[in-house]
Every structure is written in structure tokens, then in C-alpha cells.
Amino acid sequence: GAVVSQHPSWVICKSGTSVKIECRSLDFQATTMFWYRQFPKQSLMLMATSNEGSKATYEQGVEKDKFLINHASLTLSTLTVTSAHPEDSSFYICSARDRRGGMSYNEQFFGPGTRLTVL
Amino acid sequence: TQLLEQSPQFLSIQEGENLTVYCNSSSVFSSLQWYRQEPGEGPVLLVTVVTGGEVKKLKRLTFQFGDARKDSSLHITAAQPGDTGLYLCAGADAGGTSYGKLTFGQGTILTVHP
Numbered sequence: 001g002a003v004v005s006q007h008p009s010w011v012i013c014k015s016g017t018s019v020k021i022e023c024r025s026l027d028f029q030a031t032t033m034f035w036y037r038q039f040p041k042q043s044l045m046l047m048a049t050s051n052e053g054s055k056a057t058y059e060q061g062v063e064k065d066k067f068l069i070n071h072a073s074l075t076l077s078t079l080t081v082t083s084a085h086p087e088d089s090s091f092y093i094c095s096a097r098d099r100r101g102g103m104s105y106n107e108q109f110f111g112p113g114t115r116l117t118v119l
Numbered sequence: 120t121q122l123l124e125q126s127p128q129f130l131s132i133q134e135g136e137n138l139t140v141y142c143n144s145s146s147v148f149s150s151l152q153w154y155r156q157e158p159g160e161g162p163v164l165l166v167t168v169v170t171g172g173e174v175k176k177l178k179r180l181t182f183q184f185g186d187a188r189k190d191s192s193l194h195i196t197a198a199q200p201g202d203t204g205l206y207l208c209a210g211a212d213a214g215g216t217s218y219g220k221l222t223f224g225q226g227t228i229l230t231v232h233p
Binding site for chain 1: 159166167207219220
């Protein structure tokens with residue numbers, strides 16, 4: 001149980017194009033999903049919190065118009081990197097929180113990540 | 120803003136040695152998770168500790184949550200090359216208003232040499 005998938009696992013695109021990354025909870029419903037960015041050999045950096053049916057909450061310094069997040073259902077959240085540039089190249093990881101979990105646990109289950117390379 | 124200081128950042132040891140990774144904060148957490156991540160993959164949850172003073176064991180891994188719920192440690196006994204990876208601690212806000220947002224430590228890159 002608690003499986004999260006991401007698609008695509010890797011993507012290469014030209015500068016100026018937009019890229020959409022999907023995050024799905026496969027065997028549970030997730031009212032909240034999180035999007036992270038990770039640089040090599042570093043920890044995870046939270047970009048935004050995505051709640052089903054409402055606008056995402058972005059962390060300080062993250063451009064909401066550049067990183068569009070949509071959480072249309074309890075099992076799907078998408079991250080769209082608009083007008084991508086080489087500096088957006090990174091490893092993007094999503095996680096999902098099981099809606100059955102109590103607030104005191106706050107366990108997150110992570111997807112396998114998406115490697116984005118912008119040429 | 121909550122901070123979680125994780126140390127050491129890098130650890131390179133020989134197979135069979137023991138090691139401890141620490142996570143410390145001045146903030147109280149409602150729970151603390153430990154994850155392990157391999158290159159090119161997402162983090163995998165190892166354990167969640169909730170109660171102050173709690174100790175959990177997972178085979179050769181022992182996790183401890185501080186009495187005040189501000190710190191935690193991960194101890195690995197007789198490390199094996201398969202333990203190699205990035206270990207992350209993450210604390211959940213005790214305030215309960217952040218939709219379960221986690222504060223991550225900086226990570227510990229563990230390399231176990233055969």
C-alpha cells in the first residue's frame with residue numbers, strides 16, 4: 001500500500017517550452033500532495049503544498065506563475081514548469097499524505113521522481 | 120521557521136562498522152520520520168516516531184526520539200554495503216496547521232565500503 005507514481009520519470013526539453021509532471025497516489029486518496037525539488041547530493045526543498053480542490057500554497061521564493069500546480073482529484077496532482085530554462089533542470093519529487101492518517105503522524109509517501117533537463 | 124540540523128553530512132565507513140546519525144532542533148515536532156533515498160529514486164519511509172523517548176528497531180537500524188521531541192537519532196549496527204544511500208530525517212509541525220508539511224534535515228550521505 002501507499003504507492004505514489006510519477007510520470008514521466010525523465011524528460012528533456014528545449015528552453016522556452018513547458019513541461020507537465022503528473023503525480024498519482026495509486027492505492028489511497030491524498031487530500032494533500034507536496035512538490036519538492038532536489039539538487040544532487042542535497043536534501044529535499046519544498047516548493048509547494050497542493051490541496052485537492054483548492055489553490056496550492058507556495059513556499060517563499062517559488063514563482064507560482066512559473067510552477068503551476070493543479071490538484072484536480074484525490075489521486076492526481078500535476079506540476080507544470082512553464083517556459084523552462086536550463087536553471088530549472090533538477091530532480092522533481094512529489095509526495096502524498098494519506099487522508100486516513102492522523103495529524104500527529106503526517107507520514108508522506110514519495111514518488112520515484114522526475115529528472116528534468118532543459119537544453 | 121523550524122530548522123532540523125542533521126549530522127554528519129557525509130559518512131564513509133567499512134562494512135561491519137557501527138554508525139549514528141543525529142537530527143537536532145530547537146523546535147518540538149509532533150512526529151519525526153526517517154527516510155532512505157537511493158540515487159535517481161524517491162525517498163522511502165523507514166520509520167515514524169511519535170512519542171517522546173520512543174525507540175524503534177528495524178533489523179540492524181535503531182531509531183530514537185528525544186524525550187522532548189526535539190531530536191532524533193538513527194543507529195546502524197554492523198553496516199553493510201546495501202545500507203549505502205542518503206538518509207533524511209523529517210519533522211512534522213506540532214502546531215498541526217501546516218497540512219502535514221515536513222521540515223527536512225540536510226541529509227546524510229552514507230557510503231559503506233566492502
